[in-house]
Amino acid sequence: LAKTTQPISMDSYEGQEVNITCSHNNIATNDYITWYQQFPSQGPRFIIQGYKTKVTNEVASLFIPADRKSSTLSLPRVSLSDTAVYYCLVGDTGGGYNKLIFGAGTRLAVHP
Amino acid sequence: DTAVSQTPKYLVTQMGNDKSIKCEQNLGHDTMYWYKQDSKKFLKIMFSYNNKELIINETVPNRFSPKSPDKAHLNLHINSLELGDSAVYFCASSPTGGAGQPQHFGDGTRLSIL
Numbered sequence: 001l002a003k004t005t006q007p008i009s010m011d012s013y014e015g016q017e018v019n020i021t022c023s024h025n026n027i028a029t030n031d032y033i034t035w036y037q038q039f040p041s042q043g044p045r046f047i048i049q050g051y052k053t054k055v056t057n058e059v060a061s062l063f064i065p066a067d068r069k070s071s072t073l074s075l076p077r078v079s080l081s082d083t084a085v086y087y088c089l090v091g092d093t094g095g096g097y098n099k100l101i102f103g104a105g106t107r108l109a110v111h112p
Numbered sequence: 113d114t115a116v117s118q119t120p121k122y123l124v125t126q127m128g129n130d131k132s133i134k135c136e137q138n139l140g141h142d143t144m145y146w147y148k149q150d151s152k153k154f155l156k157i158m159f160s161y162n163n164k165e166l167i168i169n170e171t172v173p174n175r176f177s178p179k180s181p182d183k184a185h186l187n188l189h190i191n192s193l194e195l196g197d198s199a200v201y202f203c204a205s206s207p208t209g210g211a212g213q214p215q216h217f218g219d220g221t222r223l224s225i226l
Contacts, residue, residue: 030211
């Protein structure tokens with residue numbers, strides 16, 4: 001199983017860009033990289049997913065270098081409501097089944 | 113409309129009791145899941161059903177029994193509750209059971225064992 005490593009916590013201020021980097025040295029050829037966000041007392045919410053290069057949606061951007069051994073989630077101009085735990089997951093094919101393996105995540109605190 | 117809804121939101125009960133948690137999704141997805149988030153906040157998958165058929169069954173005590181009456185519902189029954197069962201249980205769904213598909217989570221059921 002490909003394991004991910006990400007910072008335990010990060011602090012930022014409103015209006016800043018936040019970049020959270022995740023290491024996944026043992027990523028397999030068929031694995032996707034997926035990020036989820038979790039607010040207190042809520043379930044995780046899918047943010048973005050990518051395989052290589054760059055992916056952008058209305059919420060975030062995901063940068064993946066050519067060797068795919070790491071990835072960076074970029075949140076533009078964060079607000080207080082972006083305070084949450086962010087999880088980086090590398091797809092576990094699990095025999096082809098959709099089994100998410102969550103790590104400890106990165107606890108992002110956005111300050112006024 | 114809530115896409116994945118779980119009931120109850122909170123469940124407080126005594127050791128040894130039997131309890132059930134219900135989950136329903138209105139997304140038309142084929143696959144549903146149960147996850148457990150313990151006090152250390154780690155989320156671990158327990159079960160997955162694809163169109164009423166069990167496809168993932170992690171190392172979970174057999175006191176936990178999932179039941180899927182149809183593909184929109186996945187319930188979790190727990191027998192002889194123990195203190196270590198205290199956690200938040202999340203239900204999720206995805207279009208199919210294929211690897212890499214985004215999963216949609218409910219807001220969890222907080223189970224507290226006295």
